[in-house]
Amino acid sequence: MTSTVYYHKFDIGWLRIESLDDAIIRIDYADDPETSDKPDKVIKQCISELNEYFSGERETFGVKIKPETHGTPFQKSVWKELRQIPYGETISYKVLAERISGSNYSRAVANANGKNPISIIIPCHRVIASNNTLGGYTGGLDKKKLLLSVEGRQPCYINEIQLYY
Known part of the structure; x- marks a missing residue:
């Protein structure tokens, strides 16, 4: 192969x-x-x-992916859960951790999120910090902002803190 x-x-x-x-x-x-x-x-x-x-014409992907060729069992569980976040929506690392493990493993989830092997199609860009700021992104925050704006998430600034609605 x-x-x-x-x-x-x-x-x-x-x-x-x-x-x-x-x-x-x-x-x-x-x-x-x-x-x-x-x-x-x-x-x-x-x-x-x-x-x-x-171009705004596609919200879901049909191309076959195999993220299971990479990662630990925990990372794979995070990547699987990422695919459940709907187009145009965001969740926090904390909420994602609670969905996976039932407790607060936000740092471990953030680390697994950063190891996502199939960017964009597995939408790790839809995970933000609990205070509604962007958090991090392996491709850089400029790319995360672009991906969120493609999905209709518009930034709002309050006291110089960027929030998404």
């Missing part, structure tokens, strides 16, 4: 997309593209769906 790696530039910047067999196994941010393989059928589908997402 050989994976295919392809770099594509979207409105958000360069993404590195990796497939294995008939599924996407990784999407992450890249500063500059490296040498790409020829995109296979699943990568072409992924690019098409991401373009539709960025």
